[in-house]
Amino acid sequence: xxxxxxxxxxxxxxxxxxxxxxxxxxxxxxxxxxxxxxxxxxxxxxxxxxxxxxxxxxxxxxxxxxxxxxxxxxxxxxxxxxxxxxxxxxxxxxxxxxxxxxxxxxxxxxxxxxxxxxxxxxxxxxxxxxxxxxxxxxxxxxxxxxxxxxxxxxxxxxxxxxxxxxxxxxxxxxxxxxxxxxxxxxxxxxxxxxxxxxxxxxxxxxxxxxxxxxxxxxxxxxxxxxxxxxxxxxxxxxxxxxxxxxxxxxxxxxxxxxxxxxxxxxxxxxxxxxxxxxxxxxxxxxxxxxxxxxxxxxxxxxxxxxxxxxxxxxxxxxxxxxxxxxxxxxxxxxxxxxxxxxxxxxxxxxxxxxxxxxxxxxxxxxxxxxxxxxxxxxxxxxxxxxxxxxxxxxxxxxxxxxxxxxxxxxxxxxxxxxxxxxxxxxxxxxxxxxxxxxxxxxxxxxxxxxxxxxxxxxxxxxxxxxxxxxxxxxxxxxxxxxxxxxxxxxxxxxxxxxxxxxxxxxxxxxxxxxxxxxxxxxxxxxxxxxxxxxxxxxxxxxxxxxxxxxxxxxxxxxxxxxxxxxxxxxxxxxxxxxxxxxxxxxxxxxxxxxxxxxxxxxxxxxxxxxxxxxxxxxxxxxxxxxxxxxxxxxxxxxxxxxxxxxxxxxxxxxxxxxxxxxxxxxxxxxxxxxxxxx
Numbered sequence: 027x028x029x030x031x032x033x034x035x036x037x038x039x040x041x042x043x044x045x046x047x048x049x050x051x052x053x054x055x056x057x058x059x060x061x062x063x064x065x066x067x068x069x070x071x072x073x074x075x076x077x078x079x080x081x082x083x084x085x086x087x088x089x090x091x092x093x094x095x096x097x098x099x100x101x102x103x104x105x106x107x108x109x110x111x112x113x114x115x116x117x118x119x120x121x122x123x124x125x126x127x128x129x130x131x132x133x134x135x136x137x138x139x140x141x142x143x144x145x146x147x148x149x150x151x152x153x154x155x156x157x158x159x160x161x162x163x164x165x166x167x168x169x170x171x172x173x174x175x176x177x178x179x180x181x182x183x184x185x186x187x188x189x190x191x192x193x194x195x196x197x198x199x200x201x202x203x204x205x206x207x208x209x210x211x212x213x214x215x216x217x218x219x220x221x222x223x224x225x226x227x228x229x230x231x232x233x234x235x236x237x238x239x240x241x242x243x244x245x246x247x248x249x250x251x252x253x254x255x256x257x258x259x260x261x262x263x264x265x266x267x268x269x270x271x272x273x274x275x276x277x278x279x280x281x282x283x284x285x286x287x288x289x290x291x292x293x294x295x296x297x298x299x300x301x302x303x304x305x306x307x308x309x310x311x312x313x314x315x316x317x318x319x320x321x322x323x324x325x326x327x328x329x330x331x332x333x334x335x336x337x338x339x340x341x342x343x344x345x346x347x348x349x350x351x352x353x354x355x356x357x358x359x360x361x362x363x364x365x366x367x368x369x370x371x372x373x374x375x376x377x378x379x380x381x382x383x384x385x386x387x388x389x390x391x392x393x394x395x396x397x398x399x400x401x402x403x404x405x406x407x408x409x410x411x412x413x414x415x416x417x418x419x420x421x422x423x424x425x426x427x428x429x430x431x432x433x434x435x436x437x438x439x440x441x442x443x444x445x446x447x448x449x450x451x452x453x454x455x456x457x458x459x460x461x462x463x464x465x466x467x468x469x470x471x472x473x474x475x476x477x478x479x480x481x482x483x484x485x486x487x488x489x490x491x492x493x494x495x496x497x498x499x500x501x502x503x504x505x506x507x508x509x510x511x512x513x514x515x516x517x518x519x520x521x522x523x524x525x526x527x528x529x530x531x532x533x534x535x536x537x538x539x540x541x542x543x544x545x546x547x548x549x550x551x552x553x554x555x556x557x558x559x560x561x562x563x564x565x566x567x568x569x570x571x572x573x574x575x576x577x578x579x580x581x582x583x584x585x586x587x588x589x590x591x592x593x594x595x596x597x598x599x600x601x602x603x604x605x606x607x608x609x610x611x612x613x614x615x616x617x618x619x620x621x622x623x624x625x626x627x628x629x630x631x632x633x634x635x636x637x638x639x640x641x642x643x644x645x646x647x648x649x650x651x652x653x654x655x656x657x658x659x660x661x662x663x664x665x666x667x668x669x670x671x672x673x674x675x676x677x678x679x680x681x682x683x684x685x686x687x688x689x690x691x692x693x694x695x696x697x698x699x700x701x702x703x704x
Contacts, residue, residue, distance in 0.1 A: 079179065086176040090115050090132055093175065102182060104153040115178070132163070132176075146183075158184045210301035212239070213293070219243050219256040222296060231303055233279030244299065248277035251288065259290075260297065267292050273304070347374035379680055398558060399440065401488050402431040402466055408444040409464065416452045419459030426466040431488045433555045439531045446528045447492040447551050454496025454549065465491040468557060479554070481538045486557040493550040499543040507541065573691050574599025577624035581605040582612045582640065583656075584632050592627070595683050596690070609635040613643055620648045625694055629679075630657040641673055652693050656681070 082099035084092055092110050100107065115132065145161045160181040165174055204211055210228035212221050224239045232239070232247050239247055251274050263269055271288040278284060284305045291298040348371050355367040409424065416422065451462045467489045471482055499507065508529040532539045536556050543549035579601050581592045586607055593605040604623075606612050609632040616623060626644060630637040641653050653673045668676050675693045677685075 082180040082182070084115070084178040084180065086115060086132075086178055088174050088176075090176070099180070102180075103151055105151075156184075157182055158187045210303075212244070212299045212301070214244075214297040214299055216260050216295065216297055221247075228301065231278070231284070231301065232276070238279075248279070249288075249301075250275045250277065263290055263292050263297060273308075276301075341378065344374050344378045347371070348378070375680075396434055396436050399433055399435045399437055400431060401433050401435070401440065401490070401555070402426055404437060404440055405444060405464070405466060405490070408441060408448075412445060412448050416448065416462070417456060417459070420452050420455050421459075421461045423461055423463045424465075425463070427468055429468045431466055431468065432558050433488055433535070434558055435535055435555065439535075443528050443531055443553065444490075444492075446525065447553075450525070451492055451494035451496065451549070454494050454498075457497075460495035460548070463491070463493045465489075465493075467491075469554075479538060481533075482554060487537070487554040488557045490553040490555070491550060492553075493548060495548040498545040498547055499541070499549055500545060508539075573687060574601060575691060575694065576600050576602070577694060578602040578622055579604070579625045579627060579690070580612055580616060580623045582609060582626070582628040582632065582637070583607065584629060588629075592686070595686060599687055601690075609633075609637070609640045613640060616644050617647060620651075623651065625690065626651060626653045627690065628653070628655060630655055638668065638671070641668070642671055645672055654689055654693050 079096060080098065082102045083096045084099060085094045087093050092113050092115065095107070095110055099105075100110075142161075142163050146158065147161060148156060148158050150156045160183050162179045162181070164177045166177065204223075204225050207225055207227055210231045211225045212228055213223040214220065215222050220241055220243055221239055224236060228239060229235060234247055244251060251271060259269070269290040271290075274286050274288050276284050276286050284303055285308050287302045287304055289300040289302075291300065351367040351371040351374070355364045355371070405426070409422065413422065448462065448464075454460075455462070468486060469489050470486050471479055471484055473484050476482065476484055507525050529539055532553055532555070538554045540552045540554075541549065542552075574596075579596055581589060581596065581603055582605075583589050583592065584607050589605040589607055593603045596603045604615060606615070609628070612626075612628070613635070616626075626641065628637040628640055632640065635643075637655055637657075641655060644651060644653070649672065652675075654675045654677065655668050655673050656677055656679050658679045665676055674696070675689055677689050681689065
């Protein structure tokens, strides 16, 4: 019985031990399952990190065989997993990485050290060619294992290396350009505008050494550049990339002034300042402009020479009429006839006055005056003017439209155009004679016609056609006729400037000139000038009644006859006139009794003291005295000068009784400056 019970106790104890063993086993199984879950989770986490790495990444075992690779590796090097996994690192790309240093790093150094960084290597791949790579390695212990694995990150730096080479080459090229450039180049600090670098050309241009230039500002080395605030300038440079300054004066170390063009260029942290010396160019341009002015003036004088015959013819006719009618008035018997003769003499004198003004207008050298102009009237006058200088074997035919032919133009320049075309046409017919035809018409260029006239715009034009029946122009020369100095005439017949001047004038007025010619059949020039629509000028009749006055006038002219005429005319109108031929005497008379005179009338050109100087001295004595200054030559510079002095009126001689009385009355009554052409 006791044996049985003892046996039972042993059984219970054994069963208890068994339960403990089962529990322990279950715990071990549970722990193992949990560890497996942790390992799996860790593996997935590690793989996700590997896949998100930007660079290609390889996992190598201790024998340097590839265990795995991320997708960026396959994408970059164009290889398949079957060609990679289990392969030695040296067998990538179907060619061994036969680089002793790499082998040493991987096989010897890496097992002993956990890392190596930024090892540069080149490798030839089958599909993508030679690449330059940067290798970074890490040796780590695998999870739940004692074996070591190697993580190898590969960065493809092929493009970076290429850009570095290009940058190095670019910097070298810039350095060579910087050192050898003929223009001055300085690099400015954007923060304060101080010069950081300067090339040898800058030293030569400014006369300063490198040490004297570096650290200074542009203004410190003589650049007279009126810049805005430097920081504002840099902001503008950042926006635009380049800023230009033209004709900037620079005072060199020696004190010499030079002219420059300056270009500021944005260069990241610096501002590049290119400085070009344009002193010689400006001097050459000035000399060229002066030469052109002289040539054009010479051409004008040549033109005046061409017209000399016509001028002499007209003037002789005018003088003949004046002399003839004056003699008839002197020696005639009837008083009625004398008045008629004197009236005709007066008409001839008016013609002479107008002729002189035409000559002065044509030959003057002042700036051109663009104003509304009736081209038909101008052409009529010009044809009359030119008729005497054209051979009688040349017949002139005219056909003018009835429509208004108003243009915006300078009358003097239009005279030049007409004169050139007429004299050229006459020259072409001087041997055998012929017909010179001139036609004036109005044309409208529609949008569809513009391609036929590419140098014109849509609208209305005054068209002038000048044709001749002469020898025509050789096709070889037709394209050159507007070139300066090109001429088929002999040296004593012309300079070759005529048609080039015509071309320039027409183009400057917004027009165009076309030529058509056939050898042996003549030539036609067609000129198109933009038409303007304006009210027709109304010729207001000036009353023949002359208004006088009772004021006291001091009349000065160095011609005794003109003093006599002026004194007599003005006295007959009721004025009290004191006349003299001496500006010195006039000044003394005025100084003696300045309050006795209400007006001064003086010629501009007087001996010993000019009319302007006399006016200046008299105005110092009495600033409110009205003054009329008379001159035989109109000059815009003189007009401005007399206006600034306070002279009330400036008029052209000769003046008729009607003109003189009007000028004096209006000057006495008005306070504003006036120019009377007479």
